[in-house]
Amino acid sequence: MEANHKIRVENLSLRVNGHEILKDINVSIPENKITVILGPSGCGKTTLMKSMNRLTDIYPEMHVRGRILIDEEDILNTHKDVTAIRKKMGLLSQRPYPLPMSIYNNIAFGLRISGRKKRDLLDKRVEHYLKQASLWEEVKGRLREPASSLSIGQQQRLCLARGLAVDPEIILADEPTSALDPISSQEIEKKFLDLKQDYTIVLVTHILRQAARLADHVIFMYLGEVIEQAPAEEFFHHPRTEITRAYLKGSIN
Ligand SMILES: Nc1ncnc2c1ncn2[C@@H]1O[C@H](COP(=O)(O)OP(=O)(O)O)[C@@H](O)[C@H]1O
Ligand SMILES: [Mg+2]
Structure with missing residues (x-):
């Protein structure tokens, strides 16, 4: 077909x-x-x-x-x-470019811009996109740490999650x-x-x-x-x- x-x-x-x-x-x-x-x-x-x-x-x-x-x-x-x-379109480049902020805020940033501001809802969406990029299990205990503390491979999945978050x-x-x-x-x-x-x-x-x-x-x-x-x-x-x-x-x- x-x-x-x-x-x-x-x-x-x-x-x-x-x-x-x-x-x-x-x-x-x-x-x-x-x-x-x-x-x-x-x-x-x-x-x-x-x-x-x-x-x-x-x-x-x-x-x-x-x-x-x-x-x-x-x-x-x-x-x-x-x-x-x-x-x-979500864009993923050769090297990950996480924003200079926490793991959490890397995802929440775009969500806030598109109008989602309620804290508990934001928490749920951040979790959702981190799961979608298979990163949640590795970062759920350290969401407030800077994204730069992640390994390069994790940073690339974070960037993927961030890209997916703009839907x-x-x-x-x-x-x-x-x-x-x-x-x-x-x-x-x-x-x-x-x-x-x-x-x-x-x-x-x-x-x-x-x-x-x-x-x-x-x-x-x-x-x-x-x-x-x-x-x-x-x-x-x-x-x-x-x-x-x-x-x-x-x-x-
Ligand atoms: N801004 C630019 N100014 C001049 N030449 C460019 C520019 N961007 C890309 N090129 C040239 O265009 C060609 C294709 O580049 P690119 O699309 O990056 O190739 P690839 O991704 O397949 O390696 C190359 O010869 C590159 O030097
Ligand atoms: Mg190229």
Whole structure:
């Protein structure tokens, strides 16, 4: 059965100082699945992900053309406030960036902004999101300690919990395990497999084996272009291009 598409990118090009970083990108991202954006370093994975969240707005030197439809609305050509667009998406970066405050407040911060202020309700929500990120058991006795006292792996799960607390529909994760030890990486990977029931996940990685473990759908990029996109099974077992085959064999990286 054909899945619904949560995000569709159409004819997306992105230039910086006359240099084309993304070249006529056309991709579809199925809802409630894990889509992995795969490719060697420097091929444009992060830039493609940033454009989905309009983080490209921050860089005045970036010129973006094309359409990015999220729930059929073109987020590049809309009068809608960019915060409203970003609210649909939780972002997880390569390194965890917890806010310089307590574990509790890292989660409560966003909840307070969106209007939830009653203490007992806040407590419940904080617990809920920490559980959702599989961190609750490890931190329930030390919620008032600074987030910086956590290990890097715990900090990354805290950032995941913080992202989930704004109630997004999409999770964008850019090499979210690259700073983590193998056990912490496994925890994040396991979490993603659970979360895809309820969220559309876009995961950037250059780790082939991680892609093979997690992907339902693969977008393979090379030098600013999408070379191939396919269901994971097909991508790994029946690659269609010479470049993909070379990449899968490990001769490009
Ligand atoms: N703000 C920027 N200014 C100039 N070049 C950039 C900028 N951001 C990214 N690039 C270039 O765009 C290309 C793709 O980068 P990136 O999307 O970070 O690749 P990846 O995430 O696949 O490693 C690289 O050549 C990088 O140097
Ligand atoms: Mg990158």
